[in-house]
Amino acid sequence: MPAAAFKSVRALALFHDMADANFDRLTKAAYLQRFPAHVQLIEEGGAADFLHVVVEGCVELFASHNGRDTTMALVHPVSTFILAATLKDRPYLMSARTTMPGQILMIPSADIRTMLEIDPGFARAMVVELASCYRNVVKELKNQKLRTSVERVANYLIRQQKRHPGMEFALPVEKRALASLLGMTPENLSRAFGALRSHGVEVDGPMVRLTDIEALSAMARPNPLIDDFSS
Amino acid sequence: MPAAAFKSVRALALFHDMADANFDRLTKAAYLQRFPAHVQLIEEGGAADFLHVVVEGCVELFASHNGRDTTMALVHPVSTFILAATLKDRPYLMSARTTMPGQILMIPSADIRTMLEIDPGFARAMVVELASCYRNVVKELKNQKLRTSVERVANYLIRQQKRHPGMEFALPVEKRALASLLGMTPENLSRAFGALRSHGVEVDGPMVRLTDIEALSAMARPNPLIDDFSS
DNA sequence: GATATCGCTTGACGCAGATCAAGGCGCTTG
DNA sequence: CAAGCGCCTTGATCTGCGTCAAGCGATATC
Incomplete structure (x- = not known):
């Protein structure tokens, strides 16, 4: 594995407290692979x-049922996904596909489970990581059940703005995927952007500018117990 | 703590691999309390x-935002709730109230976190427990995003039927709470029961009889990746 | 035993958001 | 450069579900 990738994975909270020897052993058994855009990595x-780590690019987690399907989450570098299925040795609950070219590190699940037994630091980090994942899904469920679609769009934009230093930012994925993540159709996402124009939202292709955060926040009513993905 | 409660808590997978001395220490610092119905235990x-354990009765987890509120989960004995907040030492994401009289064991969070450091068996069990919680919320999110409200009701009934040996069973909570859990209004839950009559669903007060599981399943389309809460 | 209260049901209505259909724009491809 | 395709937008229409309102039956209260 290239030194840069090795270093960025090692820096993840999940692997940080792990003994050096154990981390080396884990990565020796792992594969780092390049993938083009729109490739399905795993199937629900x-x-x-394997435990997957997005090293570069972006991965969309989605689920299907009865002909419908929905985006469950977008995974950005550097983070893991489908940790829980790996640990419980149970079927994946979600499928995964790349949204752009990138690199994925794949670590055999059996090795992860072994490491859990022998490395207490890793076990503790895993507890924290899983607790965070759990809380994030709970927030997403609250977001879905307690807000209208326009509110979800508005709060999504505010959250994105916070991650970016400048005045404007680019949507990280196609609008259709974003719509699905937000639990709505692409048509209604377009209309939502239109409705938010009067609240200082300017959308031009993938670029978004929020010219009046005050006004937008007033209608979006952000709530740390839903929107703060770091707590 | 009474021997019966002690034993049933000890039997939880979460505490099963824990050293005896550590479990004793944990329970010494804990409170077992009786609560009447409709008492709020924690506030979002x-x-x-505290980490809470439902020893007897039933607890409803719910969340509020902007005047709306929604039931997130129903917790039956014997299981824990708000594990993740306890571990991360972060604010609760959900409120909790009793739906009937019962007993709750409350274990100081600080003790749980200490135990995580010193008892590797507990840490491992915690990983498995959190992974299960995570997967259950993911299933709930899929349930919400991929199904109509009538489908959710139908699948809920099928799931309940499986837990009960006999021909009929009682709904575990008031219909209004059930409606909220299923992401709909009480009015629409009534109408959904009406619509399901033609699929062999007979509802009389809290009692439910499914007279034609085949027909019900045909319309409900149960899916283990959504409905099987044990995998 | 009359009355009030609460949980549930039923009907009428309105709205948010899905669906259907058409058209525009930027990209790729020959 | 033209043709074709994919993504997005816009408008028209449909519908599932929420809201509002009224009524019913069981339990509680005096």
């Missing part, structure tokens, strides 16, 4: 043979 | 001072 219902 | 946003 399949066996959880 | 509050500090996570």
